[in-house]
Amino acid sequence: MRSAQTGCASESSKEMTERQERKKFEGIVVKSAVPKYRQDLLKWNGWGYKDSKFNVENDGDVKVWFTGDRYPIAGKFLPHFRDWVSETFNIDLANPPALPQEIPVEDRFPKPNVSREHLQEIYSLNISTSLKGIDRLVRAHGQTLNDIFTLRTGMFQRIPDVVLWPTSHEDVVRIVELANRLNLVVLVFGGGTAVSGAVECPVDEPRTIISLDTSQMNRILWVDKENLVACFESGIIGQDLERELREMGFTTGHEPDSYEFSSLGGWVATRASGMKKNIYGNIEDLLVHVKMVTAKGVLEKNCQVPRMSCGPDFNHVVLGSEGSLGVITEVILKIRPLPKCRKYGSIVFPSFEMGLKTMREVARRRCQPASIRLMDNEQFKFGLILKPDAGRFAALLDIFKKFYITKIKGYGFNTLCVMTLLFEGDEDEVKDQEKKVYGIAGQFGGFPAGETNGExxxxxxxxxxxxxxxxxxxxxxxxxxxxxxxxxxxxxxCANVKRRVAEECRKRSIEHFLVSCRVTQTYDAGCVIYFYFGFNHSGIADPVSAHHDIESCARDEIVANGGSISHHHGVGKLRKKWYPETVSEVGVGLFMATKNELDPQNIFASNNLVKSKL
Structure with a gap:
């Protein structure tokens, strides 16, 4: 019996080795779109690439352009931009703008709060390290309004004291072990796109804060073409991940709005969602296996099977943990062959209500394309300002289109809305989806508006x-x-949130503002709604606080109307006041019990979701 078992085990081991050899290869070193020193290529106090921005030229005739060559509208004149800004916000772009501050000189940065002894211990790890002010500053924030406004007008009270760039899971283990032994704080930094305050340093934290930047952990470790899964290091940026997979004929299909700059680890840590989730799923649907380094050790499953029934799924402890429990280092995701057919589309509706009814019926019949999004009237008009000048013939064509929609179809220009579509799959599948979606839209007064508008x-x-x-x-x-x-x-x-925002603006004597919405994703049981809110803050002493207060009122209204505090942005520090109400006090206690078990010294002291205490 013993011999038979040994032979069987030996055969199984051989098969496993052969399978591993088929799927694993030397990790692909990815050329990242986000370099180690982010400020070399990306804005240090704004969004995206340095060479890409809206630029106002005033040589007697104000013109707005988009610079660079990375986007479809780059290098093109936007003829409708100035008038829309004037009408909506009472702003004349001819007036000189307020210029943001330059990168501070080194003396203006807060001094690193780290002892000589601790610094020597950190250096002994032989991991790339920086104490430079600008390196610490760009990892002290995400992309909230408060973050960017502060960068343009002042300085954060607290920034990381040391930046470390690990290059592997093993490096992270050593950093966390050191931090746990010396009682240092570790804040994880990925793509820097958080809009929840998640990476901001707690201002009352007296301990040394290490910013653990995962950007150099950006390899594709292996690809398994047979089982359609791939293993990535957590610091890989979305567009880099997809670029490399596409060269091999695959995709994850995960495409959040921030995918140019956000990291895989950040997607998992915030329970992210992408624009094409209808086909490919949200991040929790794509996730097969995740490895996280905690203060107690490494949390991971012992196999990479598609599903397990062995108690609570610890993947879901990692998902949405927002850096408060440990450092995500490696992630295995499902991948799919690239779709053979990709087609855009658009539909015009007489009203937002009719567009929403169409989305509901599409979801009911489960015939959603890869992406289906509905803009309200305000966003439709807003989208027109980003339409480049395409010449006299195109202008005449636009006039004809407007005449056809408003006069012949009878749609009111101030009520109509637009739906954009993206179909992916086999050619027959795409044709079938198009037929179903356009057929449903026709039942609610919608008519096709072309592929160009959709793209x-x-x-x-x-x-x-x-x-x-x-x-x-x-x-x-x-x-x-x-x-x-x-x-x-x-x-x-949608109606109540817009009404509430308008009321709060009137209370504060804010006359010129915009609040609009779009439906971005659909489910069997509901949908996702994005709101955009901005105002002219002339005469307001603290515009960021005013915006925050109004948005808080809007979120109270969302909760009162049955909405969630977030669909995919996460909680962070910005929304944690609603967290206990969302998950119940028992839920908070369960999270804290997990936190105390995995991180008893609170070295991952981000204060995200709830305030952690030693």
């Missing part, structure tokens, strides 16, 4: 984030916030 609407998602930088220069503060909501509450939630 343009989809790609503009990556440009919209750049608008806040120019807005801040011209005394406009703006931010987005999102929620998920049951279908039967969606329409009333």
């Amino acid at each position: 343009r609407g989809y790609m503009l998602t990556f440009v919209i984030a750049y608008l806040r930088d120019i807005a801040l220069q011209y005394r406009i503060v703006a931010e987005s916030f999102e929620t998920s909501v049951p279908w039967d509450r969606a329409l009333i939630l």
Whole structure:
């Protein structure tokens, strides 16, 4: 019997070795779009690439352009931009803007709070380290309105004391062991795109704060083409991950708005969602296996099977943990062959309500394309300002389109809305989906508006984030916030949140503001709604606090109308006041019990979700 068991085990081991050899190879070193020294390529006090921005030229005739060559509208004149800004916010772009401050000189940065003894211990790890002020500053923030406004007008009270760049899981283990032994704080930094305050340093933290930057952990460790899974280091940036997979004929399909700059580890830590989740799923649907380094050791499963029934799924302890429990180092995701057919589309509706009813029926029949998004009227008009000048013929064509929609179809220009679509799959699948979706839309008064408008609407998602930088220069503060909501509450939630924001603006004598929304994702039981809110802050002493207070009121309204505090942005510090109400006091206690078990000294003292105490 013993011999038979040994032979069987030997054969199994041989098969496993052969399988591993088929799937594993030397890790691909990825050329990252986000370099180690981020400030070399990315804005240190704004969104995205240095060479990409909305630029105002005033040589007697004000013109707005988008610079660089990375996006479809780059290098093109935007003829409708100036008038829209004037009408909506009472801002004249001809007036010189407020210029943001330059990168501070080294003496202006807070001094590193680290003892000589601890610094020698850190250096002994032989891991790339920096005490430079600018390296510490760019890892002290994400992309909240408060973050960027502070960078343009002042300085954070607290920034990391030391930056460390590990290059492997083993490096992270050594950093965490050192921090646990010396009682140092570790804050994990990925792509720096957080809009929840998650990476901000707690101002009352007296201990040395290490910013553990995962950007140099960006390899694809292996790809298993047979089982359609791949293993990545957590610091890999979304666009890099997808670029390398596409060269091999695969994709994860995960495409959040921030995927140009956000990291895989950040996706897992915030329970992220992408624009194409209808086909590929959210991050929790893509996740097969995750490795996280905690103060107690490494948390991971012992095998990479598609599903296990062995108690609570600890993947879901890691998902949404927002850096408070440990450092995510390696992630195995499902991958799919690249779709053979990819097609855009768009539909015009007489009203937001009719568009929403269409989305509900599409979800009911489960025929959603890869992406289906609905803009309200305010966002439709807003989208027009980003339409480049395409010449006299195109202008005449636009006039004809407007005449056809408003006069022949009878849609009111101030009520119509637009849906953008992306279909992916086999050619027959795409044709079938198109037929079903356009057929449903026709039942609710919608008619096709062309592939070009659909593609343009989809790609503009990556440009919209750049608008806040120019807005801040011209005394406009703006931010987005999102929620998920049951279908039967969606329409009333949109109306009530807009009403509440308008009321709060009037209370503060804010006359020139914009609040708009779009439905971005659909589920069987509900949908996701994005709100965009901005105002002219002339005469307001503390515009960021005013914006925060109004957004808080809007979020109270969201909760009162049955919406969530977040669908995919996470909780962080910005939304943690609603966390106990969301998960119950018992839920908070369960989270804290997990926190205390995995991190008894609170070295991951981010204060995200709830305030942690030693």
